[in-house]
Amino acid sequence: MNMKHSEQELLLLKEEVIQMWKFVIAQMEKSKNALLNDDKELAREVVSREKRVDLFELKIESDCENHIALYAPVAIDLRLVLSLLKITSSLERIGDFAEGIARYVIMDNSTILNPKIVENLKVETMFDLVIGMLTDTFALFNSGRTDVYGKILCKDDDVDTIYKNSFNIITQFLLNNPTMIRSGLELILLVRKLERIGDYCSNLVEDVVFYVDAKVLKHKPVVKAEEYQDGNSVESDNQNDTE
Secondary structure, three states, X not given: OOOOHHHHHHHHHHHHHHHHHHHHHHHHHHXXXXXXXXXXXXXXXXXXXXXXXXXXXXXXXXXXHHXXXXXXXXXXXXXXXXXXXXXXXXXXXXXXXXXXXXXXXXXXXXXXXXXXXXXXXXXHHHHHHHHHHHHXXXXXXXHOOHHHHHHHHHHHHHHHHHHHHHHHHHHHHHHHOOOOHHHHHHHHHHHHHHHHHHHHHHHHHHHHHHHHHOXXXXXXXXXXXXXXXXXXXXXXXXXXXXX
């Protein structure tokens, strides 16, 4: 049976998002390597390629809007288009943060790139966690196996923990180096970007689960990481609340 034209267009839309997703993963990996290796040339490459992320977003948004106008999709097709719009927006923000981190490398400030402070802040671990979330969610999007989504979300808890601990580390750094307040503030902004990337990766998980399962995860009660069971969180017992 020949595929309907609307189905072909959906596949093309999905492929566009897949290409954008791969590109953003590459941006994150290059941003990580640039920062950890003080590679200014690689950092400049990340910055120069950011415009492609923006172009991806504009193109996909336009194509999604046109698809809705032309085909008036319903059910899972509509969920897919709506999810693609949200996914594209989150990927664009992650791309912005990758560019922002790369700009730190280009800046002439050796304190930010001091290996000791980077190690103490667990910057490499934060990178590994958020890139892992980004790639795992990409695999989830392609496979439709949403039973593992909880394990991906748990990584964001680890990112948040490192971020919270970073304040004490940076405070101690400033106490030992009182003339370097600006550098301390820039370090806070650096780890903040990584923490926000984790949040946007969580948004990606939520959007994929919405597309595949028609299940809304947003605004659910906060669930601790250890309460996730085989990728699915324990649901709170609020079913008697009919208000």
